[in-house]
Amino acid sequence: MMGATIDVDIGGTFTDCFVVWNDRYGKGKAPTTHYQASVGFKNAIVAAAESFGSSLEDLLADTDLIRYSTTIATNTLIEKTGPRLGLITTAGFEDVMLIGRGRQWADGLTPAEIRNQARAKKPEPLIPRNMIVGVRERIDFDGDVMVPLDRDQVLEKLQYLVNKGAMGFVVSLLWACMNPEHEREIRDIINEEYPDTYLGNMPIILSSDVSRKRGEYLRTTTCILDAYLHRDLAGQLTSLNEELLDDGYDKPLMIIHGTGGMSRLSHTAAVDTYNSGPVAGLLGGTEISRIYETPNVLITDVGGTSFDFGVITGGKAGFYDMFPTIERWRVQTPLLEVKTIGAGGGSIARVPETGSRITVGPQSAGSMPGPACYGLGGKEPTVTDADLVLGYIDPGYYLGGKKKLDPRKATRAIREKIADPLGIDVLEAAMSIKRVVDSTMGYEIFKEVVLKGYDPRDFVLLAYGGAGATHCCGFADALEVEKILTFPYSSVFCAFGGSVMDILSVYESTAPYAFYDHLTDSYFCEFEDFNHSVEEMLHLAFRDLKGQGLDVDQAVFTLELEMRYGTQHFTEYVESPRGLLASEDDSREICERFTEKYKSLYGESAAYPEGGIEVLSQRLKALYPVPHHEFPTYEPAGADPAAALKGTRGVCWDGLGLSDTRIYDAALLRCGNEVPGPAIIETDDTTCVLPEGWRYTLDRYLNGAIERVSEVK
Numbered sequence: 001m002m003g004a005t006i007d008v009d010i011g012g013t014f015t016d017c018f019v020v021w022n023d024r025y026g027k028g029k030a031p032t033t034h035y036q037a038s039v040g041f042k043n044a045i046v047a048a049a050e051s052f053g054s055s056l057e058d059l060l061a062d063t064d065l066i067r068y069s070t071t072i073a074t075n076t077l078i079e080k081t082g083p084r085l086g087l088i089t090t091a092g093f094e095d096v097m098l099i100g101r102g103r104q105w106a107d108g109l110t111p112a113e114i115r116n117q118a119r120a121k122k123p124e125p126l127i128p129r130n131m132i133v134g135v136r137e138r139i140d141f142d143g144d145v146m147v148p149l150d151r152d153q154v155l156e157k158l159q160y161l162v163n164k165g166a167m168g169f170v171v172s173l174l175w176a177c178m179n180p181e182h183e184r185e186i187r188d189i190i191n192e193e194y195p196d197t198y199l200g201n202m203p204i205i206l207s208s209d210v211s212r213k214r215g216e217y218l219r220t221t222t223c224i225l226d227a228y229l230h231r232d233l234a235g236q237l238t239s240l241n242e243e244l245l246d247d248g249y250d251k252p253l254m255i256i257h258g259t260g261g262m263s264r265l266s267h268t269a270a271v272d273t274y275n276s277g278p279v280a281g282l283l284g285g286t287e288i289s290r291i292y293e294t295p296n297v298l299i300t301d302v303g304g305t306s307f308d309f310g311v312i313t314g315g316k317a318g319f320y321d322m323f324p325t326i327e328r329w330r331v332q333t334p335l336l337e338v339k340t341i342g343a344g345g346g347s348i349a350r351v352p353e354t355g356s357r358i359t360v361g362p363q364s365a366g367s368m369p370g371p372a373c374y375g376l377g378g379k380e381p382t383v384t385d386a387d388l389v390l391g392y393i394d395p396g397y398y399l400g401g402k403k404k405l406d407p408r409k410a411t412r413a414i415r416e417k418i419a420d421p422l423g424i425d426v427l428e429a430a431m432s433i434k435r436v437v438d439s440t441m442g443y444e445i446f447k448e449v450v451l452k453g454y455d456p457r458d459f460v461l462l463a464y465g466g467a468g469a470t471h472c473c474g475f476a477d478a479l480e481v482e483k484i485l486t487f488p489y490s491s492v493f494c495a496f497g498g499s500v501m502d503i504l505s506v507y508e509s510t511a512p513y514a515f516y517d518h519l520t521d522s523y524f525c526e527f528e529d530f531n532h533s534v535e536e537m538l539h540l541a542f543r544d545l546k547g548q549g550l551d552v553d554q555a556v557f558t559l560e561l562e563m564r565y566g567t568q569h570f571t572e573y574v575e576s577p578r579g580l581l582a583s584e585d586d587s588r589e590i591c592e593r594f595t596e597k598y599k600s601l602y603g604e605s606a607a608y609p610e611g612g613i614e615v616l617s618q619r620l621k622a623l624y625p626v627p628h629h630e631f632p633t634y635e636p637a638g639a640d641p642a643a644a645l646k647g648t649r650g651v652c653w654d655g656l657g658l659s660d661t662r663i664y665d666a667a668l669l670r671c672g673n674e675v676p677g678p679a680i681i682e683t684d685d686t687t688c689v690l691p692e693g694w695r696y697t698l699d700r701y702l703n704g705a706i707e708r709v710s711e712v713k
Helices: 037-051 056-061 072-079 111-115 151-163 181-193 216-246 276-291 383-389 407-422 426-451 468-479 490-499 527-547 584-602
Strands: 004-010 014-021 024-031 063-069 086-090 132-135 145-147 169-172 204-206 253-256 262-264 297-302 307-312 339-341 347-350 359-364 460-464 483-486 503-517 556-565 572-575 613-624 645-652 658-665 674-676 679-682 687-690 694-698 704-708
Touching (some): 004 037, 063 276, 086 216, 151 181, 204 216, 276 297, 276 307, 297 426, 297 468, 383 407, 407 426, 426 468, 503 527, 503 584, 527 613, 572 584, 645 679
Parallel strands (some): 460 483
Antiparallel strands (some): 004 014, 014 024, 645 658
16 A cells, blocks of 8 residues: 655645545644745645644655745746856847737736736846946757857856856756757867866756747746746755655655646656646646546636636546746746636735726735734735625634634724725725635636637536635625535645656657648648657657656657637647658547547637648656645435534624524545535535525535536526
């Protein structure tokens, strides 16, 4: 039997832990310690160990696998704490990063910020102009060397960067994606001048190692970000790994990637860790999709500051960001798509001076001072304050009673900032805040689903995060969704998502090919270059799998092709029926798969084979399966939930007044118990708000199934 598995997700406020041990699971939470991530990391594991009645040492001694998703990369970018870097590029192209794309000013901005163009600015470059140098060399678009690398000039420019205080080097040369020879020569020169034995040895990041796709600007931004994040990640994660060794854990530390996979610390690029927590939650949704045999799932995570959501179709998390962006920089890393908006428990409600309607977010009160009801000095009304005033949250049972809330301060903030300016009652103002945030979340999900060619009514919604169960029925109404699932581990769902992940690495290569020519009605049949590119990615995959001590024969390889109709801008990824192509029939089948997918997304009449069909790039996925915990099932104990009834309290459902509402203790509910709305179901880390027209049932997995029992009004 496999030993314990530990999954840790470090967020901005809390570090979450999900542990599977002896066919049971436990969870733990601890405040995130920004000064040293390993402190909060270990505290969360200690809390999870206590749920088993055990100690950290005993748990680690029987642990076979630790998986970790982190926000260190995000914090480094926000706080601009990365090292001083030098960029070496092709002579004549030193200003590419400063010029940027024509619309670079909009990258990473919210729609509201984009509309306010007068205030929009380009991001400050991570490498200033005086730390960018060009060297004489040239490789053409086919990868042929046109101008050899000038070694003496490399040495001269290298010394200049060192004298300027460079603590690392980014090497990004023109067309290095087609031939990395010159980049590797520069790396060898730097290593000769500053070998490992010197204290001044500095990391060297080659663009051809980070990305093999075309696009000089995007490849360089990806490489710069990887180098900028490298030091902080390497320092903290290496230190964490050493501490785990000291505590008795002698196996590899696995790092979760924003690409949807994970690998050992020693085989992880810094840029791959970005957004890994929300992506783990998305992949947790695919496991729920499998368990419930529900192919279409919407994942929603309502936290304190943000609202994350993603789309799963066909049981797979198959949507990647079309224009992946890390903070304010577009990149070439294939990031799984999880959308984020500024809406959560700490989102601030305001009445604009120029209008009479309430806005909620994206500004947040954060955890300090936090919502007004925290009593820590916050004066602005937030969503949490509104939930408290409406009676959804018990002020004495917030976080299981660990934190007491002050209803008077919440009421005062809403009255002064919202109710009085609008000339309405406090309850009506609080209900308006709830309705605005719910409709905002619902609209964003609706827009995303419809733009992908699907109907939200065909999906099951997963609600997690601290406030997910509180607001899920509200934004489900906007979607006309019929069923919602909540979980006893909702507050650590992203950590749970890590527990169901396999070891996965993703490799990409630019490979433009014309796969179908309408004029000649012919399909692609020149396979040598195509297969060679795939074989190169397979070679890298074999190397990385063997480097992690894994059996290549147990790995599963999947080839995806980025395709489009000729002259069109937008692309779709299609899974190839085989890795290496051998006949024109293979090309025909790939084109047919693309056409079918295109029709399913955009309609029968949208297909445009007359324009030809192109393949722009290849994506190879190397997956190594890892055993997952299978949740047990339970026999129904009857529908009556009376044993879990705690009592009643006044709750506002219409904005007009408080009504006596039944309050249930989720820990006392049993399989098969049914709770009709209106009702409140409380746990120690979240509250489920169940309006009239909905029914909550504890299902055979002990998850809460919330189903609509009346029509949407």
